[in-house]
Structures are given as structure tokens and as C-alpha cells.
Amino acid sequence: MLTHQLFWITSRAFGTIAMALLGTSVAVGLAMAGKLPRKRGAAARLRRFHESAALVTVGLIAAHGGLLLFDSYLRPGVLGITVPFTLGYRPLATGVGVIAGWLTAIFAASFYVRRRIGARLWRRIHRFTPVAYALAVFHALAAGTDAANPWMVATLTGLTFPVVFALSYRLLGSQRDGRPAPAAGAGGLRSAMSVPQ
Amino acid sequence: MTPPTTSARGSRPRSLYRSMLSLAVAAVVAASIPFAAIYAGTPRQLPATAAVASAGSAGSGQSRLVTTASGRLIPAGVASTGGAGGGTAAITTRTSANGSD
Incomplete structure (x- = not known):
């Protein structure tokens, strides 16, 4: 019974951990953008965590989808786990999950092309990170067989609260300030992420 | 301790707000998650291509979840009503989408 469902169970576990890490990473990123960490040096530490957490999340998502390839029950095929809406099982929910996975991979990879594409474009791309999180929550609720379990509901609720709080805090701050975005370049990026003194 | 400057005046209430x-x-938003989970837990239409077999029927394949009459998905091993070919109509078994199982 267990060996038969091993890949499916492991995939679910990876998906749940990926969800938790994605939520944490997004919340930390939004908190930095909203200049919530006031302590000196906290922003730099959080940025390191944010970056590494995003990368690990991509690995977990890859494992989440990749393990399903070996699930003899679902048999998604490479196409099913990489191309949205091609999987027969709950196509909308799984398709949204695939999109969320790709978006997370793009956002994580954008750390390494930041200099090439410029800070302004990087920030524009990065603003859509909460969308990836929202899509992942939808995927977890609509496709996940654990969606009705209290622990999953509690996990998603607990993850969503700080994400939405940090997002609202950042949006309200940018509305209040009415300041134009910092100039492009590394200096602009640093000023966007800097901790107010 | 320096007194607050003019520019800093009123920043605390704004920050609090x-x-x-x-x-x-x-x-x-967070409170809506449990409601979304409840909504997601409502009975779904099984894929049209999925074979629907009565619980306990021989060779129904790798059944993992069963849908009860109320529409809830439960592990297949839990609901053992219906013997071989018993055909308990209340419980159906999901098989793979290609129906080969």
C-alpha cells in the first residue's frame, strides 16, 4: 500500500513544503520591499534568506512535479507536469499549479539576470511574485487532496496572513508616499531595499 | 533623545493606520482560506474518461480515493462496504484518467 503510493505521498509532501517555503519567501520579500525590518543589517540577512528560500522552493516544486512522473495512478507524463492544462486530472487546478511553478522559477532565476536586465525591469517582474503565491494557494486548494484537512487549511491560512499583510503594508506605503520609483541600477535597487535610518 | 522633526510629525499615526x-x-483574506477549502471540498464531477467502478469490485485497479454519497473523498481502504462486485452505488472508485487501470 505504502510502496504503491510512495511517489504520490512524497510528491504531496514536497508540494506542501514548497508551498510553505514559497509563502515565507514571498512574505519576507514583501516585508523588505515595504521596509518593515527596521533593525540595522536585517534587510541584508533577510535578502539572503529570501533568495536562497526561493531557489530551494524551485527545487521542491521540481521534485513535486517530477515525482508524479513515477506515480502509476496519475501518469501525468512530462507534458502534463510542464505544460499547463494538459493534465487530465483537474485540468484547471493542475494547470494553475504548473503556471505557479514556472512563475516561481522565473522569479527565482531573475536574481541572476538582475544586472543584465536592469533593476527597474527586475523590480517590475518581481512585483508579480504575489500572483505566483496566489496561484499556488489556488492549486493547493483545488487540486490538492489534502485541501479539506484542518492542518492544510491552518497552514495555508497561516502562510497567507503575513503575505497579505506585507503586501497591503507595502501598497499602502507606496500610495501614501507618492514617490516615483528609485532610479534604475544597483544604487536604485539598494535604495529600494534599504532600511530607513 | 532629540525631539521629533517637523517632517517626522504625524508619521506615527499614519504608520499605525x-x-x-x-x-x-x-x-x-486569511479568514477566507477555510471557506475556500470548504468550497474546494464540495463534490466534483469526475472526469468523463475516468472509469467509475463500484467499491470492492474485483480488478478495479489502483483505487486511492473513493467518493462517498455525500461527495467526500476518503481513502479507498477506509470504505470497505460492498464485496466483490457488490456494487454499492453510494461509493465509487476513481481510477486513472486514461481508464487503463
């Missing part, structure tokens, strides 16, 4: 409004928004 910002925090409170953000918390309120976060609370409302």
Missing part, C-alpha cells in the same frame, strides 16, 4: 489597515486586510 497603515499597520492596522494591513492587518485588517490580511485577516479578511
